[in-house]
Amino acid sequence: MTALKGGYYKAELGEPHKFDPTFRGPVHTRSCTDVLCCVTFVVVILGYIALGTVAWMHGDPRKVVYPTDSYGEFCGQKGSPNANKAILFYFNILQCANPTVLINLQCPTTQLCVSKCPDRFSTYIDMQYNYRRNRSYWEYYRQFCQPGFNNPDKPVAQVLRDEDCPSMIVPSRPFLQRCFPDFITRNGTLTVANKTSFKDGLGKTRSVIDLRDATDGITSLLDAKEVGIKIFEDYASSWFWILIGLVLSMLVSLLFILLLRFTAGVLFWMVIFGVIIAVGYGIYHCYWEYSSLKGKPDSDITISDIGFQTDFRIYLQMSQTWLIFMIFLSMIEASIILVLIFLRNRVCIAIALLKEGSKAVGCIMSTLFYPIITFLLLALCIAYWAVTAVFLASSGEPVYKVMSTLPDCKYTNLTCDPETFSQSNVTKLCPGSQCTFAFYGGESAYHSYIFVLQLCNLLVFLWLVNFTIALGQCTLAGAFASYYWALRKPADIPPYPLASSFGRALRYHAGSLAFGALILSIVQFIRIVLEYLKHKLKGAHNAFARFLLCCLKCCFWCLERFIKFMNRNAYIMIAIYGKNFCASAWDAFFLLMRNVMRVTVLDKVTDFLLFLGKLLISGIVGALAFFFFTRQIPGIQEEVPSLNYYWVPLLTVIFGSYMIAHGFFNVYAMCVDTLFLCFCEDLERNDGSPSKPYYMPLGLHRILKKNYNTSKKYAVS
8 A cells, every 4th residue: 555645545545635726615516416316305205295194084093092992982082972981991900900911901891981980999789789778879880880771670690791880899090091999008008998908799808909910010100190290290380490491501501602712722621620520529429428328227228129219319328329329420530531641632633623613603603503493393303203103003993802701712802893793602602791892903904004104104204304414414514614615714704604505405415415314214224123123022032033133233233323424424525515425425435534543533532522511511500400409599499399309300401401502512513523524625635835725724733734744654655
């Protein structure tokens, strides 16, 4: 391999760019690229709209929103017979004892829409015994019987055989619009209405544990409901302060970027050492807490012993918690220090690029607000995908199945027709069996394609999302390339660089952006399919299949990361030269390979510094939110709302602050990547002479050129 002037390789790494006196950054004379992919993309979008229309015509979201009784009627739906009965009641909840028979929260027992859940224990036998003395017994019990049934003197055996009324009722409460037993734990004992036992419809004494076992697949949801209600209450009482925290994080992010404009180098070094000091103090504090709790009773309980607790203060009283925190922070501290020791030169280069990037962002401030456009487009894509998926999922036909109380009935769970069921032999062979509604699905020709249509919905959704991100990257790259290739900054920067770049990307290169987005979407789609297969094979005992699936997941994860990296740089080349996707990706790849000594580390070091900035912003806002919601800020304790879990608004503010900072710093990351590629081309095109001047600023040239000259020794002569 022969080294050329400047340390470039021969044809193996492509030909370096030549000097062109007419080149002034993003070319203006362009033509449409990857037209075939653009046409395909437009056709797919039209097909996607058609898919949404078909799903809207055949689907019925009420099937997802509203529960359905045994006759296929919706509970609580306006215009239906059950308009004022929004809750689903199970005739015999004990028949749900086997969780495997649950189908969409459906049990093999008659289900009826009611206006409220029962609030007492009672059996039909008890009701019939007492109603003659007090008519109110029957008036209360009949609201859980079949509509129109009003014969309390009918023999009990016939009533239960014909499923006219439930054999028993249990104190219940509505959850997911369904009546489930009202479990309450008192002094470690599970109770329902303060009882630990009750009589079933046949007069047999049963334990409350039987009810719990009958709803074993749902009791976890009942616990989640309690937490969910409290979380909802916390959001309702603290949303205003959460909004203030998010606005504060946006202001802090803008302030941080403005400070970068003038003090980028000093600020980033302050951030680095500030994070080191903060993490070091965190390690000390964790060690102090660990040492203080080590000798106390009950502090040696492990997290696995207590499971998940909604009160996080319980974990803070355990020595194991602080030990885990200390180990985690120590690993972070060691990683930061090792990066600074071994990559200090790269850190200096990254800071120089970030300093120049802050100048570019300062000259084109409109780029900071472009993420809002990306966010709105992504929100539109997500909303359309979600609505289409719901309509597709609810476009099946009602399926009725045989429900029998006889354990040996061979027709149980087989499909049936409710209109002809009474004339079939099933009622004779399995007395008391019924043809009741099970779920929505069906065997129609349309329904057989629903799964395929859902996959198409997912693939097109991924394509649209990646196209939106690609459009944003290409737009920002074009704007920052206009800044770099302006010889006199900011005088030579063209007017409205962001709007011009957006227009060029959308008018000429929609096909190229769609091509790159399609490649990435296919890889992501395959990864999702692999995750689905992993879920299906979770209980499989074939070790080779699990190993192969794990290897495939790892390979496609690496492939996705590589494609994202290459697409990003290809979009930069598209924004500058206006070539098609393949040619741009080819040029970007070899340009990066000719500068591989800087690329391999510089990209991650820059991401690392920006990550520290995001961490600092979210940490500052999170600390203020912590002191506020825990009433530790003097003078405003009375303003703090009463909360069940203070960590609910706290985590919301921290996560929201990080995402806001991430949106702002993504612009910086795109700016740095664009400036770096432009710098590499600048070194190839020009030599710094008066006839071929460098476009890079003097400070950036001095630090990057020095590093560039030292990398020549790695070229093989």
